[in-house]
């Protein structure tokens with residue numbers, strides 16, 4: 001079992017999420033539930049998934065004024081997720097208040113730069129077109145805010161870890177060497193992401209869209 005893999009169950013269908021999670025549960029360390037699942041199934045759905053017995057990573061990527069984010073996270077406290085996400089671009093005060101509002105055992109991690117973006121995308125939204133610079137700057141801000149870690153691509157996790165050696169690093173957008181990239185742009189293999197400093201890997205479609213998700217999870221696990 002690789003406790004370093006969190007399987008992203010991006011589906012609105014509770015039964016489908018439960019079926020995949022049950023099939024792969026011996027090869028992953030946790031379940032990531034995101035906006036697609038949460039919008040369709042809400043807190044009750046999260047509770048049902050928690051019954052499978054794996055840690056829950058609730059990825060709702062909060063990005064709003066500090067008060068709104070803190071109140072939203074407070075409302076999630078009873079679910080006691082192992083990990084939850086905010087956007088680092090929400091700023092230091094928002095991240096500080098997010099951490100203060102979360103349950104004691106919940107790691108709060110901040111998304112630095114989405115793995116679906118590249119340098120030209122950064123430029124198109126008015127930022128310096130250098131993913132490394134952007135990820136390192138936001139990693140330093142997250143560290144100063146006193147949260148637990150960041151989300152970044154495997155291409156930048158080495159630089160982020162150098163900026164925050166004690167941080168917790170979540171790396172999505174990983175693909176087996178021959179895997180389809182889909183909408184992900186800054187992609188590395190699971191092994192390369194771990195070697196570069198990832199604490200955990202978030203893997204969705206390479207497992208969930210496989211003909212045999214259990215076999216796909218095992219094959220990835222074997223490369224780690």
Ligand SMILES: O=C(O)c1cc(=O)[nH]c(=O)n1[C@@H]1O[C@H](COP(=O)(O)O)[C@@H](O)[C@H]1O
Nearest residue numbers: 008034113114115151172173202203204205
């Ligand atoms: O916060 C995340 O988990 C996240 C951040 C990011 O920059 N990129 C990213 O892909 N994710 C999530 O990671 C998962 C990746 O899924 P796959 O591309 O199917 O492996 C999705 O659930 C995304 O929402």
